Amino acid sequence: MAPSDDVTRTIELLFFAYRAFTHDPDAHLESYGFGRAHHRVLHFVSRQPGMRVADLLDILAITKQSLAPVLKQLVDKGFIEQHEGAHDRRERRLHVTAAGARLSDDLKALQAQRLETAFASLPAPTRAHVEAFLFAIIDEQDREAVAALLPDVASGGIDPKR
């Protein structure tokens, strides 16, 4: 096997796996007239209620002009609410409504189903290895910010070599 076959296989698996991973929510979102961009907003607002617009832009790494129509649609259709900041009234603190929480949970359930089925079919250490790998793929300078965002790892984490 050529030396680059390993990396080719990983690259192609990532492509096909990520497409599968996003497929179910994409299909579900269609019935609401929403797309993947709406999913991302809903997910992170649901995960961090009260976040500011600027925080969301940082996480998504898009411009406010890109976010604007997506956020407006989510607000107009009653999935997200904006509240004036308590201490700084320029801020629009973002919250999911009950409907938004429901949709966000439904979308997560679709992805959870796929991920948990995969993990259940594989040996127990898989999850820790996979998470360590995914984390190591992220730019070193971004890892701290991402780690601060993620739910804590329970245990069995794979530590990077020194």
Next chain:
Amino acid sequence: MAPSDDVTRTIELLFFAYRAFTHDPDAHLESYGFGRAHHRVLHFVSRQPGMRVADLLDILAITKQSLAPVLKQLVDKGFIEQHEGAHDRRERRLHVTAAGARLSDDLKALQAQRLETAFASLPAPTRAHVEAFLFAIIDEQDREAVAALLPDVASGGIDPKR
């Protein structure tokens, strides 16, 4: 830890990791006036020289109307060549040119760098676990076709439980 924290962490890691994974090639492609769609075409044609347009459409899961402008640009700029099929002259067999092979290799090197650095920082079994996971994420009905496409696994594969 809430039961859904695990899946939330995996979902978010996949999002951030995939964004990082595509970032370097995206940036490199910009200087050619190309996008991610061109990368995918270049990659698969390079991997399977002589493939037909219909094969490419199947793999990418897009319509020929979506592919057409992307393929035309790659042909016009001298990265891909089309040759009449030897046995069936309706077919346009796709091949990368020398320049196409070079660009494809350059893009792969960027992703290889990221992946291999990640694997090198982690215990040896990581690669097998990661690949088994990515494969298990793919729809069961698509796995056979994907497996046929991928370079063979050398050894140390993680077998799914029965």
Next chain:
DNA sequence: CATTTAAGTCAACATGCCTGACATAAATCT
């Protein structure tokens, strides 16, 4: 009071995907 900050808006544009309809040439079936 001047400046900065948070957010929103308007315009123009590019990419990458879609559906639908139709065209062409070559292979295949009857």
Next chain:
DNA sequence: AGATTTATGTCAGGCATGTTGACTTAAATG
């Protein structure tokens, strides 16, 4: 041979998601 199917290409129109640049508004801060 003639009809049909197949492989590919093309035209038209549309939608989602992103970009840059310029500007506005309101509120906080120096």
